[in-house]
Amino acid sequence: MQEVLKVREGVPSATCKAHIMVCGGQGCISSKCGEVVDALKESLNKNGLTEQVRIILTGCMGPCDMGPVAIVYPDATFYRRLRPKDAEAIVEEHIMKGAPVQRLLYRAPGAKEPTPCIHDIDLFKKQQKIVLRNTIYIDPLSIEEYIGRDGYAALAKVLTQMTPAQVIEEVKKSGLRGRGGAGFSTGMKWGFTAAAPGTPKYVVCNGDEGDPGAFMDRSVLEGDPHSVIEGMAICGYAIGAEQGYVYVRAEYPLAIQRLSYAIEKAREYGLLGKNIFGTSFNFDIEIRIGAGAFVCGEETALLASIEGKRGEPRPRPPFPAQSGVWGKPTVINNVETWANIAPIILKGADWYASIGTEKSKGTKVFALAGRINNTGIVEVPMGITLREIVYEIGGGIPRKKQFKAVQTGGPSGGCIPAEHLDTPIDYDSLGALGAIMGSGGMIVMDEDTCMVDIAKFFLDFVVDESCGKCSPCRIGTKRMYEILDRITNGQGREGDIELLSELATTIKNTALCGLGQTAPNPVLSTIRYFRDEYEEHIKERKCRAGVCELK
């Protein structure tokens, strides 16, 4: 086993000549990576290499737009936009003769020569992978490969060398803040739950990922499910829980399938279940399937949904730490938060805290999409600037168009205009700009996007997804939508902008849950940075992006 894995880090092995890692993430599946795999197998077979070369399907490697992508080890050559007919060249020229196939290599914009090795490509060099530490190296269906990359070593460490209080202290000290949006200290949350009266306690993973434009959680669940299981088990030990639930939406069948398989394997290996690592610690995990309501991502709604009820939020306090699943103390964290835990335990809080900014530690995974050259998943240290993400990692805006804004935080977030491209990305700086980190969706918009139309788009989403329990959200967002609809139809009136701002403030202050409280944000931030576009629509009946049909 160890032998096989070493190959992937460039160490030659007696048993295998090469490994071909083909991306098996959703993006590449839809770009037909399956056919590429079949062709590779056929070609290996034809050349009598089946025994010597392994083909492994990984989770999303990141650059989804270049899919299907593949990496050939031991030299870590990166191939993109593969077609089944390319398989023969890879096998016969690269594997057999050692000459990478030039035309399939990545070429940086403007560069004359291609960059064969993945570790030399800017797009990857700028990234730092903690959450996605395994996704380009392992087969998500192989627990052995996860273990081969130090998997479950952190769980073993806490069970045999640390007290629960020490584990909580370590997580606190790391500075890790929840990656689901609000950015609350993970260690503190665990501490509150551990201290809360009431047994049993529960551990919940929020895998709802309802934010449109976000797909990082899915890529972790599909690409490295054990990292989530391990994080949850560590928390179970720290707070004294024996049962965990992972809540995944039904729209993610592949994530559900790979996670179920991983849970089964972990049980087989005694890493879930009774007396883990021969200690008295018992812990098991069940999957709960969500059924497509954005509000179910809100923690109290999610807990109701786990109990089989309508996913409606309830007022907090009590917080889940006091009263969660079945009214018992519960820790609920986001998928990405969970995937950070094992490395923190293994490498220590100080190591983790040395990455990022003063108040936002570690890395953040972003889903880059919209009008940008390299769409996909990236993981960067906190504090990197938006410009670096958009231009150096994302490769800039296609077709020589002008950059207009990045939308972060989905329906709860806001738009960041060009003048703030040099802002470092952390919880507080984004908040100061009227946007939020949110779960990590980043949608890039260019001059062909109308900002009033985008504000209307988000309001439409919220009106659709509001659970209807409280009137500020149910009625207020509808009124806002109507005003925006009018403006984009050319029926805008003097005073509409003020009316929108007033409604926004009222809704923010009176809605029951986070959905309503943050729903006006996209409107407020577009008014703040693109007020002239609103005014043009209202006064001149003009849409400079040419999106709105103004009558």
Added chain:
Amino acid sequence: MVACECKCGEDELTKQLEKIIDQYRGQPTGLIQVLTRAQELIGYLPRWALIMIAEGLGLSLQEVYGVVTFYAFFSLIPRGRHKISVCAGTACYVKGTKMVLKTLREAIGIKPGQTTPDSRFTLEIVRCIGACGLAPAMIIDGKDVHGRLEPEQIPAILEQYA
């Protein structure tokens, strides 16, 4: 059993549904799991199935309806053989969902939420299928993701689904 008159000819399905319910019998908390699998089995959630589920888990029919109508994923009416879900998430919207919908509506002649008269297609709008890197995207039958859509490709894609 109040439901027998409605499920004539559904024998095989009822048997399989009983099996699904058995795993959660008497446990109201299993409702969403049972509904999800029942819908997978039957294609939608007919009244007779909801009655069986309510009885099996120990819930009132009203409570079951309350949950079914809350979640967009559940359908109370039969759907076409193929379900086309067009993504209208932010990334797809920015990159052209409007155009995809327009082409689809012209090709199959129905609005989102409707089923073609020949029961071949049901069209719906969903919010992000997690393939935002390939926007604009749609997913057919809950599993085939078609990304980087251009209007010209749509007829050829539809042809794959008889």
